[in-house]
Amino acid sequence: MAKRIDVSGLNAYYGSFLAIEDISMTVEPRSVTAFIGPSGCGKSTFLRTLNRMHEVTPGGRVDGKVMLDDENLYGAGIDPVAVRREVGMVFQRPNPFPTMSVYDNVAAGLRLNGKYKKSELDDIVEKSLRGANLWNEVKDRLNKPGSGLSGGQQQRLCIARAIAVEPNVLLMDEPCSALDPISTLAIEDLIGELKERFTIVIVTHNMQQAARVSDRTAFFNLAAVGRPGKLIEIDDTERIFSNPSVQATEDYISGRFG
Amino acid sequence: MSNATLSSKPSSLRGATLPGWSTWAIAAGSAAVGYAVSAAAGLHSDIQWALIAAVLFVAGSYGISAKVEGRRQAKDRTATSMVWVAFLLAVTPLASLIWETAKRGVKVLDGYFLTHSMGVVADAEPGGGIYHAILGTLEQVGLATLISVPVGVLTAVYLVEYGRGRLAQAVTFFVDVMTGIPSIVAGLFVLSLWILILGMGESGFAGSLALSILMIPVVVRSTEEMLKLVPNELREASLALGVPKWRTILKVVLPTSIGGIVTGVMLAIARVTGETAPVLLVVWGTDFINANPFQDPQESLPMYIYLQWANSGGSGAAYDRAWAAALTLIAFIMILNLLARVVARWKAPKTGR
Numbered sequence: 001m002a003k004r005i006d007v008s009g010l011n012a013y014y015g016s017f018l019a020i021e022d023i024s025m026t027v028e029p030r031s032v033t034a035f036i037g038p039s040g041c042g043k044s045t046f047l048r049t050l051n052r053m054h055e056v057t058p059g060g061r062v063d064g065k066v067m068l069d070d071e072n073l074y075g076a077g078i079d080p081v082a083v084r085r086e087v088g089m090v091f092q093r094p095n096p097f098p099t100m101s102v103y104d105n106v107a108a109g110l111r112l113n114g115k116y117k118k119s120e121l122d123d124i125v126e127k128s129l130r131g132a133n134l135w136n137e138v139k140d141r142l143n144k145p146g147s148g149l150s151g152g153q154q155q156r157l158c159i160a161r162a163i164a165v166e167p168n169v170l171l172m173d174e175p176c177s178a179l180d181p182i183s184t185l186a187i188e189d190l191i192g193e194l195k196e197r198f199t200i201v202i203v204t205h206n207m208q209q210a211a212r213v214s215d216r217t218a219f220f221n222l223a224a225v226g227r228p229g230k231l232i233e234i235d236d237t238e239r240i241f242s243n244p245s246v247q248a249t250e251d252y253i254s255g256r257f258g
Numbered sequence: 259m260s261n262a263t264l265s266s267k268p269s270s271l272r273g274a275t276l277p278g279w280s281t282w283a284i285a286a287g288s289a290a291v292g293y294a295v296s297a298a299a300g301l302h303s304d305i306q307w308a309l310i311a312a313v314l315f316v317a318g319s320y321g322i323s324a325k326v327e328g329r330r331q332a333k334d335r336t337a338t339s340m341v342w343v344a345f346l347l348a349v350t351p352l353a354s355l356i357w358e359t360a361k362r363g364v365k366v367l368d369g370y371f372l373t374h375s376m377g378v379v380a381d382a383e384p385g386g387g388i389y390h391a392i393l394g395t396l397e398q399v400g401l402a403t404l405i406s407v408p409v410g411v412l413t414a415v416y417l418v419e420y421g422r423g424r425l426a427q428a429v430t431f432f433v434d435v436m437t438g439i440p441s442i443v444a445g446l447f448v449l450s451l452w453i454l455i456l457g458m459g460e461s462g463f464a465g466s467l468a469l470s471i472l473m474i475p476v477v478v479r480s481t482e483e484m485l486k487l488v489p490n491e492l493r494e495a496s497l498a499l500g501v502p503k504w505r506t507i508l509k510v511v512l513p514t515s516i517g518g519i520v521t522g523v524m525l526a527i528a529r530v531t532g533e534t535a536p537v538l539l540v541v542w543g544t545d546f547i548n549a550n551p552f553q554d555p556q557e558s559l560p561m562y563i564y565l566q567w568a569n570s571g572g573s574g575a576a577y578d579r580a581w582a583a584a585l586t587l588i589a590f591i592m593i594l595n596l597l598a599r600v601v602a603r604w605k606a607p608k609t610g611r
Contacts (some may be wrong), residue, residue: 053498058422085500094489099513109499112509158495165499 152183271512363585410477445536
């Protein structure tokens, strides 16, 4: 069920401001692709164009093509709501629904989209929490509020919530930047397991993390503040970190930037 | 005290401090001086010596503190005392009002008073009750709430979740204007449109319409503020799960803010429950029980209070009834506020710790 993403000639705007320009890349199924680059270079914006969350921002607008297998996400008649069921997302800060229990948080995506039997839901919730390596920690407190968990647990709860709807692709926008090293390790392990089933795209500021978890790495950069961000290169992670083909990538990775 | 022993060793981090009881001593001292001054000058009002004492307290705590502790601490103490004085100035009239109403209101307030109307009681005679007024108030305010809450909450949802550009600006502007409409104008509007032009006759429902005009902007404003407090991340989290926007609003945004919305609605209800002018114009008033809000005049509590005062020709029995009705009205609004707090606490997002 993991699908390939094929982006070609993609521009994203905020109002009249061109945020990212002419991006083309392929994201392989059942692999982890990491986006690295300086702040403001458009990594997150690009990530959000992959499940049509960019247009949720007022003024957000996209042109270009994003193919999910053989369907263009920006084609005519495509329902953004349906796209987001196929392409799930985990955010920078853990954001469980504060009014819901742990159980309801995981079931939210299904419940808010249709009717399920209680037994069916129970199964899916357990499966998703196990999938997110959280089951053992929360199985006795499924009916307690999700916001009572620790930050790392909350983030894994959000991952469980995202995989409960069985998406094809999982987008992660700096999922560990608000977490301590132990929780980060837990999530990185989890990413390693999830790539067996999902296509994973992760934005990170931590280059060691990109090197640890990803199969392929894309480096984004911008010429200057106020100019659009661009994709500099995308290659196998090993190559990017040992022998990148563009000088800017090497400068950024080795800390010789700017 | 440790300060005394340490003061021989000069330390830049440790300054002299006034003992904890000094604030109370200064307060008591200034109250005594204020009282003595006003007694000596032959001032009769309680307010005068209290004001003198307040000024003495603020000035005194600054002076003493500046002498002992230094100027920065003195300024800090002055700010603290000003806050306290302001608090007392605000609370004293409120406490006095409740005390006075309770004292005069309990005289005739009993089961009989709450369950009988004024039907066969002349204005100046003792007896009778406020059952018809309570009934009228409940029905009129209830209907007004039924009209205002859907309109107000939906308007706020539009403004926060959907509204962009001209229309949203216009709606915001008119809501602001509506907030400032005097209640009598709302009454006159309903009187001219509903009663004079459409010829519908006085009724409790006409009153509800007028009260809705006053209530809607309050509901819109408070709901809008509450919806804005819902973090955008929650909306995005829901949208990213493939939940349509309307369900996101219904199942995530509104439940997260429901406590605040209910509080706002309760406060709006409390505000219109005490309205007299529009009710006087379009509900008209009656001494008899009329349970049908859609036909014929009704009574309401604020109107009852006013009419008892206005029509009684100074009869003590009527004044007692007016005070008792006022006490009932205050109690009603207080209970509503308490309910609002309970609901807000019950519905507030829980941390589970």
